[in-house]
Amino acid sequence: MMDIQEILKTLPHRYPIILVDRVIEVEPRRRIVALKNVSINEPVFAGHFPGYPVMPGVLILEALAQAAAILSIVTLGDERPKDLIYYFVGIDKARFKRPVEPGDQLQLEVDFARELRGIAFFKAKATVQGQVACEADLMCAYRSPSKAPVGSLSDPGN
Numbered sequence: 001m002m003d004i005q006e007i008l009k010t011l012p013h014r015y016p017i018i019l020v021d022r023v024i025e026v027e028p029r030r031r032i033v034a035l036k037n038v039s040i041n042e043p044v045f046a047g048h049f050p051g052y053p054v055m056p057g058v059l060i061l062e063a064l065a066q067a068a069a070i071l072s073i074v075t076l077g078d079e080r081p082k083d084l085i086y087y088f089v090g091i092d093k094a095r096f097k098r099p100v101e102p103g104d105q106l107q108l109e110v111d112f113a114r115e116l117r118g119i120a121f122f123k124a125k126a127t128v129q130g131q132v133a134c135e136a137d138l139m140c141a142y143r144s145p146s147k148a149p150v151g152s153l154s155d156p157g158n
Contacts, residue, residue, distance in 0.1 A: 001026055002070070010073050011066060012085060016043055019063035020108065023070060031111045032071040036063045036126075040102035055100040060134045061091060064124040067108040068140050072120055075112075083144045089119065090139035097132045104128045110138070118142070 002010070002023035011018065025033040038055055045053040069086035076084075100106060106126045113121040119141045126134040 007070065010070055013066060017062070018066070019059060020066045020070065023067075026071060026074050028071075028075040028077070029112055031109070032067050032074075034067040034070065034108040034110075036106040036108060038100055038102055038104045038106060042102075045102060053102050055104075057094070057096050057134065060096075060100060060106065060126050061094060061136060061138075062088070063106060064108050064110060064122075064126055064134070064136065065138055065140060068110045068120070068122045068124065068138055071110055071112060071122075072140065072142065081144060084142050085145055086140055086142045088138070089141045092137040092139075094134065094136035096134050098128065100126075100128060100133050106133065113137075 004021055007020055007023065008014070008018070011020070013019070019036050020034045021037050022035045023032060024035060025031070040053060044056060044059065048054060048056055065088040072086055073080055073084070106128060109125045109127070111123045113123055115121070119139050122138040122140070124134075124136050124138050125132060
């Protein structure tokens with residue numbers, strides 16, 4: 001449904017932090033299924049862990065959050081302001097069930113749960129060959145860069 005070129009037009013992320021390679025299904029305001037191909041060439045594997053490369057859980061969660069952002073941006077469609085940035089603002093009930101290693105393909109499944117005062121809530125799951133690698137409840141909020149959260153890099157008080 002979306003290849004990497006379309007994903008790069010949708011998300012502001014770039015190498016080495018773009019963590020969604022393809023979207024295979026998206027139903028606006030409902031759900032998204034996306035893929036992340038895990039490669040030994042990714043810089044994180046030089047140190048996590050030498051001799052036993054494992055994808056850090058925080059990057060699995062980030063991949064799920066990026067899929068959630070794509071779902072939200074597709075849902076907004078033409079109503080989306082061009083300078084909109086989707087921030088990952090919370091995680092609940094994160095659980096890791098199996099390690100993710102180079103050569104694995106993560107299937108990222110994110111279901112929209114609800115929205116409250118500009119914060120969207122999602123149920124997210126990452127699987128490898130049908131086995132759950134990670135599950136979590138995610139919260140994301142969109143802002144324009146001029147209205148970035150306090151404490152962000154664009155905040156002059158930092």
